[in-house]
Amino acid sequence: MRSLRLKLIVGSLLVLGAVVLVFSVLFYYSKRHDLYDVLDGRLLAETQAVARRMEISQGRPAFDAEDDGENRPTIPKHFRIIDERGSILFQSPSPPSFPWPSDPSPAKNPQGRTIESGPAKKAWRVVSRIENLDVDNDTNPAAAAAVAVTIQCAESLGPIREEMEELASRLVLLSIVAFLIAGGGSFLLAGKALRPIRRINQALDNVSETRLDQRLNPAGFDRELHPLIGRLNAAFDRLERAFGRERQFTADASHELRTPLAAIINSIEVLLRRPRSTADLIDGHEENLRTARSMQAIIEGLLLLARMDAGKAAPAKQTIRLASLVREIFAAVESAAREKKVCLSLEIEPETIITADPDQIRLALGNLIENAVRYNRPDGKVTVGAAAREDQTVVTIADTGPGIPAGHLPRIFERFYRLDPSRTETTGGCGLGLSIVQKIVEAHGGRVSASSGPGGSIFTVALPNE
Amino acid sequence: MRLLLVEDNRALLKSLKKGFEEEGFAVDAAGDGEEGRFLAEANDYDVVVLDLMLPKVDGLTILRGLRKAGNPAHVLILTARDTPENKVRGLNAGADDYLTKPFGFEELLARVRALLRRKYRVKNPLLTVADLEIDTAARRVRRGDEEVLLRPKEYAVLEYLAHRAGRVIPRSEIWEHLYDWQDESTSNIIDVFISRLRKKIDHPPLRPLIRTVRGAGYILKGD
Numbered sequence: 076m077r078s079l080r081l082k083l084i085v086g087s088l089l090v091l092g093a094v095v096l097v098f099s100v101l102f103y104y105s106k107r108h109d110l111y112d113v114l115d116g117r118l119l120a121e122t123q124a125v126a127r128r129m130e131i132s133q134g135r136p137a138f139d140a141e142d143d144g145e146n147r148p149t150i151p152k153h154f155r156i157i158d159e160r161g162s163i164l165f166q167s168p169s170p171p172s173f174p175w176p177s178d179p180s181p182a183k184n185p186q187g188r189t190i191e192s193g194p195a196k197k198a199w200r201v202v203s204r205i206e207n208l209d210v211d212n213d214t215n216p217a218a219a220a221a222v223a224v225t226i227q228c229a230e231s232l233g234p235i236r237e238e239m240e241e242l243a244s245r246l247v248l249l250s251i252v253a254f255l256i257a258g259g260g261s262f263l264l265a266g267k268a269l270r271p272i273r274r275i276n277q278a279l280d281n282v283s284e285t286r287l288d289q290r291l292n293p294a295g296f297d298r299e300l301h302p303l304i305g306r307l308n309a310a311f312d313r314l315e316r317a318f319g320r321e322r323q324f325t326a327d328a329s330h331e332l333r334t335p336l337a338a339i340i341n342s343i344e345v346l347l348r349r350p351r352s353t354a355d356l357i358d359g360h361e362e363n364l365r366t367a368r369s370m371q372a373i374i375e376g377l378l379l380l381a382r383m384d385a386g387k388a389a390p391a392k393q394t395i396r397l398a399s400l401v402r403e404i405f406a407a408v409e410s411a412a413r414e415k416k417v418c419l420s421l422e423i424e425p426e427t428i429i430t431a432d433p434d435q436i437r438l439a440l441g442n443l444i445e446n447a448v449r450y451n452r453p454d455g456k457v458t459v460g461a462a463a464r465e466d467q468t469v470v471t472i473a474d475t476g477p478g479i480p481a482g483h484l485p486r487i488f489e490r491f492y493r494l495d496p497s498r499t500e501t502t503g504g505c506g507l508g509l510s511i512v513q514k515i516v517e518a519h520g521g522r523v524s525a526s527s528g529p530g531g532s533i534f535t536v537a538l539p540n541e
Numbered sequence: 542m543r544l545l546l547v548e549d550n551r552a553l554l555k556s557l558k559k560g561f562e563e564e565g566f567a568v569d570a571a572g573d574g575e576e577g578r579f580l581a582e583a584n585d586y587d588v589v590v591l592d593l594m595l596p597k598v599d600g601l602t603i604l605r606g607l608r609k610a611g612n613p614a615h616v617l618i619l620t621a622r623d624t625p626e627n628k629v630r631g632l633n634a635g636a637d638d639y640l641t642k643p644f645g646f647e648e649l650l651a652r653v654r655a656l657l658r659r660k661y662r663v664k665n666p667l668l669t670v671a672d673l674e675i676d677t678a679a680r681r682v683r684r685g686d687e688e689v690l691l692r693p694k695e696y697a698v699l700e701y702l703a704h705r706a707g708r709v710i711p712r713s714e715i716w717e718h719l720y721d722w723q724d725e726s727t728s729n730i731i732d733v734f735i736s737r738l739r740k741k742i743d744h745p746p747l748r749p750l751i752r753t754v755r756g757a758g759y760i761l762k763g764d
Contacts, residue, residue: 330594330621337621337642338553344646345560359556366552 079272083265084258091257099246106242110235111200118202121228124148125156126206129224136208136224138165153199153229164224189232198232271300275307287315327491331373331506335366342366369505376507380490383514390432390519392541397470398423400433401459404441408448417451419444422460429468430541431519439515439523440470442508443534447474455531463540467521470536479527487525488513512536542657542697543567543718545589547577547603548619549596557590560646561653565680565693565700567721574598581607585717586614588656590649593620593631601634608635615656619644654678661704668703671763673742673750675703684742691741694719698734699742702751702761711758735759 127148128139138156155166189198207221275291282289290311293304346359382388398421405412405419412419429436440459447457455475462469479487479494486492491506512534516523521538544566548554554570561568569584571577574595581589581603589607593600604616615637620627623641631639637659638652654677658664668675674683680696682689691699697719702710716728735751743749752760 326622329623333621333642334550334553337644338550338556340643341553341560341646341649342556345556345563348560348563348646362552362555366550 080262080265080269083268084261087261087264088254088258091254095250095253099250103239103243103246107235107239110238114200114230114232114235115202118200118228118230119204121151121154122202122204122206122226125151125154125226125228126204129156129206129208129226131208131222136164136222140165151228155227157225157227159223198236199229200232200235201227201229203227271296275300275304279307282311287311287318324490327506328373328377331491332370335370335373338366339363372505373507376505376511379511380507380514383518388435388518390435390515392430392432392519394428394430395433395436396425397427397429397461397468398425400437401440401444404437404444407441408445411445412448412457415448415451416454417448418454418456419448420456420458422458424461424463427461427463427468429470429538431538432515435515435518436538439512439536440472442512443472443536446508447472447476447532447534450474450476450532452476465540467537467539470538471533472536473531473533475531477531478529479525479532481527484525484527488523542587542701543569543584543721544653545569545571545577545580545584545586545614547571547574547581547589547595547600548592549573549594550592557646557649560650563693564650565697567697567719567724569721569723572596574600574603578603578606580722581612581614582610584722587660587718588653589614589616590619590653591616591636593618593622593627601631604631604634604636613660615660617649617652617656619649651678657704663704668700668706670703670706670750670761671748673703673763675700682742684747689741691738695734695738695741698731699738699761702759706761706763709754709757709760715759731759 125138125148128150130137130139136156136158140150151167153167156164158164189200204226205223206226207223209221274296278291282291290308291304293301296304342359342363346356351359379388401421401423405421409419444457444459451457451474457475458471458473460471460473462471483492483494487494488509490510492509493506513523516536516538519538521536523534523536525532525534527533542565544561546554546557546561546568548557548570549572551572554572558568558570569580569586571580575597577589577591577595578598591600591604595603600618600620604618607614607616616635617638617640618631618636619640619642620631621642628639637656640649640652654666658666658677666676666678668677672685676682677700682691682696682699698715701715701718712731713728715731716726719731720726735753739749739751743751750761750763752762754760
């Protein structure tokens with residue numbers, strides 16, 4: 076049952092059904108109890124009437140059936156009198172087939188009993204009463220005794236049964252009507268209760284990928300829905316920011332690729348416009364090769380980031396001696412450092428080890444060290460240090476460059492974010508280096524951060540120890 | 542015709558400069574926004590080819606500044622930003638044309654020439670002064686039935702005079718529109734090109750079209 080409306084209707088009908096059932100049963104039985112009470116009271120009065128007509132004649136109880144009309148109690152229609160031994164002293168003439176209860180000694184408290192008889196299951200109500208009759212012994216007053224007789228009065232239960240049947244059928248009819256009304260009502264109510272869901276749906280239709288700035292206005296909804304709408308709006312905020320970043324990234328990536336592509340195309344077109352000398356052609360080819368290489372760096376960076384974003388470049392970790400890894404990187408950047416007269420300094424204990432993917436961590440630390448050389452001042456210094464802590468190893472790469480302005484620090488790890496775009500042309504960075512560093516370090520469960528001052532910048536890579 | 546290129550990609554800037562110079566333009570090249578703004582404000586350019594994403598000062602800021610100062614240079618935005626919103630924003634900021642990267646050099650050249658015609662209020666790429674015909678698209682010159690072969694600078698001087706035919710043009714103005722700021726010549730060099738042009742298109746018995754207005758400059762006139 077996947078329909079909320081159906082669930083609401085069925086649920087409310089179940090509750091209503093239980094209420095109607097309990098009410099009907101209680102009402103039915105209390106009504107029956109009342110009717111039986113009234114009947115039992117009448118039958119009890121009849122037994123009393125019979126008792127008042129009892130007399131003792133010749134030491135034996137007898138019933139005076141004469142109807143002389145003088146303030147004598149009326150004789151009930153169906154009754155009998157039984158003596159102590161169970162033999163019938165007197166019995167009213169009708170009905171002949173009436174099955175008097177076989178138990179001759181009924182309970183002390185006069186109480187009605189229901190007897191069913193015959194193939195038609197005709198039911199009768201019988202009240203029994205024990206009456207003590209005083210026997211006057213004239214000869215021996217001391218021997219005066221009481222004779223106990225049982226008086227039983229009966230009445231057909233037919234009228235009560237009919238009345239109860241009538242009541243039952245009315246209750247059933249009323250229940251059906253109540254069910255129909257409640258069913259219709261809960262259908263409408265469920266529709267009303269679900270209307271906000273439809274309205275939220277409609278409102279969500281307005282918020283699409285191209286219109287992510289649209290928000291749901293909680294003013295038009297019930298108070299209970301405000302938290303939900305707040306959360307939806309917060310989710311849209313995050314989505315909009317993510318789309319915004321994605322769009323910015325795509326725009327940046329296309330700019331970063333289109334511009335060198337335009338340079339190559341334009342250079343070739345201009346070269347082909349007229350006959351060229353070999354020197355001119357070589358010059359052009361060299362220029363285009365440099366431009367193509369810079370495009371290659373961007374594309375490879377983008378591919379690496381895309382692979383890592385998709386989780387397809389999980390680090391294959393192994394134990395690495397940090398000092399020898401940094402020495403390898405130093406060897407690779409040595410010529411650039413010498414050109415800029417930047418001194419490379421290694422301050423790592425030979426036994427310091429890290430657990431990392433060697434290729435990835437070489438790329439990450441390589442990018443940081445390369446940057447430290449590239450953005451250093453002439454005659455500057457690059458210092459790589461490491462501190463082994465209890466649960467992590469912290470690698471620091473410090474330069475003596477001009478530093479990064481505080482406003483840029485939070486954004487330098489963003490893709491294609493540049494402090495000053497003019498530097499890329501002269502330094503050859505692709506704008507993705509720090510993003511790649513961050514991605515690799517985070518894939519290792521670590522963190523990279525940067526701090527900067529007038530004396531230079533320090534990049535800190537914290538890698539967890541395995 | 543004098544052109545300013547503002548473009549931060551060094552390779553693209555270099556090949557654009559080369560291409561336009563070979564087409565007879567005087568080209569100044571700026572590698573960032575600051576330099577570009579300085580040059581645009583300091584010189585009288587016919588056309589400025591402007592990138593948008595520039596170091597130091599971005600292209601739109603330069604453009605708005607030029608327009609605010611009433612600079613009449615025709616500006617063509619050359620950028621990788623290709624969305625309609627960007628084009629609208631660029632044109633509304635006062636650009637005269639918009640071309641997205643990557644582009645074809647021929648198209649860029651044709652668009653720059655179209656901007657030049659607009660600047661000098663000419664519709665026809667074929668300029669005519671009496672029986673002198675200058676095809677600015679093909680850079681070919683005819684006097685009567687005879688095709689005249691001109692060197693690039695000679696052509697540039699003639700084209701500039703033809704664009705402003707009937708008006709007296711000071712020597713210094715011609716020089717400013719034909720030489721970039723790195724050139725070390727002086728406006729006297731214009732006299733050299735005028736005399737060469739006269740030998741090629743005004744040689745007797747043809748009626749001279751280029752006349753000297755003493756103390757004022759030169760004029761190209763049919764009658």
